[in-house]
Amino acid sequence: MEIKLKYGIDNLLFGMKEQDVIKILGKPDSSYKDEDENVVYVYNSRKLRLTFYKEEDFRLGYMTTSNPIVKLFNTSLISKNWSEVYPILEKNKVKYFESDTIEGILSYFNEENWLFFHLDYNEIIKIELGAVFKEKEDDFDWKF
Structure with a gap:
């Protein structure tokens, strides 16, 4: 699974609709609506959560993963120390x-790429x- 900044992960592109994602990944293991009525798909074995924004006609707008095979710049990230990853970035x-810390979890945010890293015990989780x-x-730069 390769993160493509501003585009998505692998062939999952920001702007896809639910049916586009289902064609690629199949049906999610579960789904729910968040507090903003966005639809969230959960793929357990992929450790992947996908959010479709209600206000954007349910386009894929957000991805969360803790999958140990996820890579950025050809480098695995999960379980790595920030000091190993930051020089590559x-x-x-x-x-x-x-950066911000909430309940012991340190988070780093890069606004230009809308990218978050969450760390526990100095490891990316x-x-x-x-x-x-x-x-x-003020419009999203959809890639699909």
């Missing part, structure tokens, strides 16, 4: 991160990525 021009906005606009 920086080398690939992903280097401005805000979860990655989130979202669709980005078009430059100087």
Whole structure:
């Protein structure tokens, strides 16, 4: 599973509809609506959660994974120390991160790529990525 910044993961692209994702991954193990009435698909064996935004005609807008095979810049990320991963990100021009700690979980956020890394005990445990906005606009830059 390769993260493609601003695009998605593998052949899952931001902007896909539910039926497009089902054609690729099959039916989810479970699904639910979040507090904003967005539809969330859960794929247990892939350790992948996909969110379809209600206000965007249920387009795929957000992905969350803790899958140990997920890669970015050809590097596995889950269970790696931040000190191992950050130099790779920086080398690939992903280097401005805000950080926050909630209940012992340290999170790093890169707004340009709408990319989150969540760490526990200094190891990456979860990655989130979202669709980005078009430059100087309030519309999403859908890739599908």
